[in-house]
Amino acid sequence: MKKVLTLWLATITLLALPAAALADASLDSTTLLRFSQDARSDLGTRTYVPLTEFLGFDADKLGDGKLSAHLYGWGRLDLAERYLTPGQAESSMDGRLTYGYLQYRFNAANAQARAGRFFVHEGIVNEQVDGASARTDLPYGLGLSAFGGATVHTSFIPGQRSDGKGDGIAGGRFNYRYGGLLELGLSGVFESKAPALNDPTLAGRFGGHRLIGADLWLSPHRMVQITGRTSYNTETEGVAEQSYRLQLKPLRDLTLSGEYNAYHDRDMFYSSALFATLLNGNNLNQQSRSLGGSAGYQLNEKLETSADYKHYSRDLGKADRYGAELRYNLPDGALRAGLGYHYLRSSPEFAIIPSDSASGSFHELRCFAMRDTKSYVASLDLIDYLFRRAVEGKRSALELSGSLGYHLTPSLAFSGDLSYGSNPQYSDEVKGLLRLTYTTKIAGKGDTK
């Protein structure tokens, strides 16, 4: 199946090239060659040399000018030992179609229709679908969108012959907008019956994916924005998620925000075979809440600073995370740099192996710098996690990465990354990567990145 899909992706792209010549088209390609060697006393030495291609293709103004085609996927060829993908047949090739659809834009009302494989992001709905969708604005500030089709299945859960998803899915969103002040959306998703899983402990913990919910955008004053959403699981008959955010902009360069999030494990994770399995034995009736705030200030055209705080509260324990960042950007993007510090102070229950003497607290330090000119791009990135109590005998997890690349043409670039790490998983971790990227812009399109 994977071979067929990979070949199909390549064939479709090749077939699309003549059409692209006639249309307003662009191609995005990232080719990665990685090399890694994993040496462990109990498993021996394994060498991996995967060659991965990410390919995106967009063709606008097809047919009468309102039709467009969009395609994106990836394929991998293992040049040495193969990566083990659980639940998949042995093969040195792998690949997936992320999306591939035709879109028709109507002349008015932001009306459009899609057919193929695509992502749906509507209110509380986030899905990947093989099917069709349509949306339009309506008079009086109303709007409507709907989608339906087959679910896109992913990896099987170990021990099961299923990924836990039903085969059919449908949903949509209805919204009302009042100019500059309010948007209120009602959305829902209905997936066909979830497959029966071969695990008696999942009874009452796992079932169909059926949610309804509401989302809000409210701006009673130009300095104030409130955004949020609430979702309700109709299968468990409980509120799954509440997430609300208040943003204040008292000065042009100052942004203040506060957020509140609440989740109920069973209602939130009910349709995930992985999470229902993962949390097996744990208390699925846990409530999780977080409350936080941040402040961001643009010091001048080049310097931006921010500070944030978040308090986590679960039945399991409590934690606080706080920190600050400083960013420097030249207006033309030729130099970008950043410096950040965060600390997570958590109760021992969040430690990797909880005990009275354990700790889940750690400091996070990060600094990076990047130089991007017409001829070359170079970057350095350092990230270090300093654990309050040693993890596997290590007090820190360090990673230093460097990248150097050359713009062969404005569209074509060749770059290489090298990173060194020392962490609880590996005493030394050296990784290398070669990257060839080709990016074209759609004529008249703004920035692609």
Added chain:
Amino acid sequence: MRRPPQTLTFLVLAGALFALAACAQLKALPNLPASHPEELATGPVSCSECHEDGQKGTMKPFAAFNHSRAFIANHRFYATADDVLCASCHKVSFCADCHTNQTEIKPSVKNGNRPDRAMPHRGDFLTLHKIEGKLDPASCYRCHGRANNERCVACHR
């Protein structure tokens, strides 16, 4: 066979008339541009640098979409209501740099030459996820609950 009640018939007819009237007015509603009319600068943009008024298609002020650090961190609230506006400037493949399916490469590795971009799981997240997963499992669920979990199931059996 029982006849539908008169109230229901009236409601269906009223609904159909309303739908017809609405459809007749659709042509007067504006379309967002398929592409931003001018090429934008590299990096995060501030719409309000050039636009002072409200955005007609979304009926929200342009300033609401300024790409501040706070906006980037909370872009899900905007993308789930105004993805047509996002598409004016971003190709869909821009989203797919992170929001993809079934690839074993972390976004921060694929885009290792772009440390300036907000990417999840930088550094030794293999160790960190054992803490972060207990702290806020819902944040894991959003991406890995029903997709992108082949690396999770390699260990979580």
